[in-house]
Amino acid sequence: MNAKNAMASNNPRELKYSAEHEWTRLQGETATIGITHFAQDSLGDIVYLSLPAVGASVKQFQKMGEVESVKAVNDIYSPVSGKVVERNENALKSPEIINKEPFGNGWLVKVQLSDPSEMGKLLDAASYDKLTAGGH
Amino acid sequence: MTSEAPALKRTQLYDAHLKAGAKMVPFAGWEMPVSYPGGIIAEVRAVRTAAGMFDVSHMGRLRIAGANAASFLDTVCSADVSGLAQRRSKYHLICNERGGIIDDAIVYRLDADECLLVVNAGNKDAVLGWIMPRARAAGGVTVRDTSPDFAMIAVQGPSAVDAVDRLSGGGASQIRPFRIGEIAIEGTAMLAGRTGYTGEDGFEVMPPSRAAALVWDQLLEAGVQPCGLGARDVCRLEAGLMLHGVDMTVENNPHEAGLDRFVRLDSPGYVAADALKRIGAEGTLRVIVGLRMLERAIPRHGHTIHSGGGNGTQVGIVTSGTHSPTLDADIGMGYVDRTLASPGTELKIDVRGRQVDAEVASLPFYARKRS
Numbered sequence: 001m002n003a004k005n006a007m008a009s010n011n012p013r014e015l016k017y018s019a020e021h022e023w024t025r026l027q028g029e030t031a032t033i034g035i036t037h038f039a040q041d042s043l044g045d046i047v048y049l050s051l052p053a054v055g056a057s058v059k060q061f062q063k064m065g066e067v068e069s070v071k072a073v074n075d076i077y078s079p080v081s082g083k084v085v086e087r088n089e090n091a092l093k094s095p096e097i098i099n100k101e102p103f104g105n106g107w108l109v110k111v112q113l114s115d116p117s118e119m120g121k122l123l124d125a126a127s128y129d130k131l132t133a134g135g136h
Numbered sequence: 137m138t139s140e141a142p143a144l145k146r147t148q149l150y151d152a153h154l155k156a157g158a159k160m161v162p163f164a165g166w167e168m169p170v171s172y173p174g175g176i177i178a179e180v181r182a183v184r185t186a187a188g189m190f191d192v193s194h195m196g197r198l199r200i201a202g203a204n205a206a207s208f209l210d211t212v213c214s215a216d217v218s219g220l221a222q223r224r225s226k227y228h229l230i231c232n233e234r235g236g237i238i239d240d241a242i243v244y245r246l247d248a249d250e251c252l253l254v255v256n257a258g259n260k261d262a263v264l265g266w267i268m269p270r271a272r273a274a275g276g277v278t279v280r281d282t283s284p285d286f287a288m289i290a291v292q293g294p295s296a297v298d299a300v301d302r303l304s305g306g307g308a309s310q311i312r313p314f315r316i317g318e319i320a321i322e323g324t325a326m327l328a329g330r331t332g333y334t335g336e337d338g339f340e341v342m343p344p345s346r347a348a349a350l351v352w353d354q355l356l357e358a359g360v361q362p363c364g365l366g367a368r369d370v371c372r373l374e375a376g377l378m379l380h381g382v383d384m385t386v387e388n389n390p391h392e393a394g395l396d397r398f399v400r401l402d403s404p405g406y407v408a409a410d411a412l413k414r415i416g417a418e419g420t421l422r423v424i425v426g427l428r429m430l431e432r433a434i435p436r437h438g439h440t441i442h443s444g445g446g447n448g449t450q451v452g453i454v455t456s457g458t459h460s461p462t463l464d465a466d467i468g469m470g471y472v473d474r475t476l477a478s479p480g481t482e483l484k485i486d487v488r489g490r491q492v493d494a495e496v497a498s499l500p501f502y503a504r505k506r507s
Binding site for chain 2: 041044045047048066068069070071073099
């Protein structure tokens, strides 16, 4: 991976990150979750997405779905534990939105947190920059 | 990342790839572009609707020369090289004495006593190891690895011939399909074969190394889309073309790989003749087929194939698969029991634990309209 594919400026400061390349935006006790620019860029053109159903429970750092590009399939891990309250039906229908706007309209699910203290186990933007700037 | 692996080799066009913003990946010992900023799907679309270009300078280019060049190749290639007219090419297989496929290759007859053998990057050493001692024993023939001397750019697509034709002042269109000829671009002479690996018309242009970047830039200026290994894999799968090392290995023979039509057994001294005759007479239990998914899911290398009847018995294995943007379908290839090889046969493919409906499809998945 080219380090330049993961420019620091691509990772919004207000988000928290997992080492598996998911991002989390916390609003009250609800977290919006997506995959990072780095992740979508590594995958290339995304063609399929599978996500947990609304109402399903997800656990922090456990598999909650899959994202598949022409080249490869990757598991999506939930960065937090809780209950899925909404999923991005538009992204399920047209997954290329994840390539275009990974931090915006390409979000995946919203999760009602069961343990807000778990947010402490996630990385801030500066640490995630460092993680992805190393390339490989 | 550990640094035990030997340094990756770079083609003459490495800098051009970086300049174009390519994502580079290791492939068969080379650092190659997998895609450019527009993405794989846009690259495939360019190849199917206009023209795309692939750097294939990592492939092995062996020059076989001498009075016995063609008759020697008859003993190691599955093609009738002696019978090949000058400036013509032939796709064929290089098999060992057990009939195992060491590589698939294209031989170009350049002259009465000179041939160019283009082999897969990852198999060059195996091919050299197989043919060098035999060439020495045969005499009257020399084998030289000319891969570093010239680059190779595959320009493919419905407007590829026009693009190369314009750069070469009308020279390229004189070369008919499956022929090779000499063209000049910006005053530099080079060979161009009207061959490829995408199912489209086009050329494999072979500029001397010093002119490689110039030719690439001229093609870029002519509007030809740079394409990486990702698009190359999609295009070749859509066209039903196999990839050695993925769809077949030295453990497979041409009959099970569905390539027996490229085998000719009557060349004097052909090293694999006895084995292939026997395999052809006995038949093989399995054969490679095209696979089309009936639900949305991409079959991948190593996924198991099961009978469609419901008892779930494993009947085969997927060797390649992708999402075809041209057909908007999920396609693949794999080996199945020969009894289940007819097009339309329903199968199940285990895609990461999910049994997905699929059917045997006839190859190629995609065939261009011929004008």
